Amino acid sequence: MSDMLTLSGVTRSYDLGNESITILDETNLNIESGEFISIMGPSGSGKTTLLNIMGLLDTPTTGTVCIRGEDVAKMSKKEIINHKRRTIGHVFQQFHLIPTLSAAENVALPMMFANDKLDHHVEDALELVGLSHRLNHKPGELSGGEQQRVAIARALVMRPDIILADEPTGALDQKTGATILSLLESVSDDVTLVMVTHSQALTKSSDRVIHIEDGKIIGVTEI
Ligand SMILES: Nc1ncnc2c1ncn2[C@@H]1O[C@H](COP(=O)(O)OP(=O)(O)OP(=O)(O)O)[C@@H](O)[C@H]1O
Ligand SMILES: [Mg+2]
Secondary structure: OOEEEEEEEEEEEEEOOOOEEEEEEEEEEEEEOOOEEEEEOOOOOOHHHHHHHHOOOOOOOEEEEEEOOEEHHHOOHHHHHHHHHHHEEEEOOOOOOOOOOOHHHHHHHHHHHOOOOOHHHHHHHHHHOOOHHHOOOOHHHOOHHHHHHHHHHHHHOOOOOEEEEEOOOOOOOHHHHHHHHHHHHHHOOOOEEEEEOOOHHHHOOOOEEEEEEOOEEEEEEEO
């Protein structure tokens, strides 16, 4: 096992003119390669903020984020872009699919940005989430759960080392949710998986559950 993601003293605050609010407070977390981490905590506790910082979509106000021991703040723009494109895959809480593009085109987007054009990867990823029969449907023509599965396929298509999934089963019925979880588990043998969930049942197969409240890690359960 080697270090994949390390957060040291990470604080995120927002300056709201007359006051400053702290959303994440002195967070320390080390995630090893291949680990499956669940994050649980009440609404507004800072889970998405934490995931955005891990995924380089947001920068901490203080503290450091390292990928494989390398400080992100010291990386060149090119290295950061490369990590964003190839190392990390996001499954967003609100899917963020492009409404005018088909399922297959949405999944292909990360490859277009990276100048990879491997149509079979797109089809493989959509097959993996059980949507081979919906390649040409636009998000508006898909159910909520299907849109979530397209978002997961898009996160998987670049075969990232880290997948950050923000409530990936939130919009799914129990059975489809379980299918998605086993899908994420099946890739999590090789991939480092960080999943936010409100469901205790879904944390069973993770290695550790991080409990967060009011922007602080208040406990860690080893499974
Ligand atoms: N850009 C911003 N400016 C000010 N406050 C923000 C900003 N983004 C988030 N917050 C605040 O930070 C807190 C944590 O937000 P976050 O989205 O991380 O919560 P969460 O744990 O993911 O909640 P949920 O379970 O509802 O998704 C919230 O109180 C939110 O209002
Ligand atoms: Mg959230």
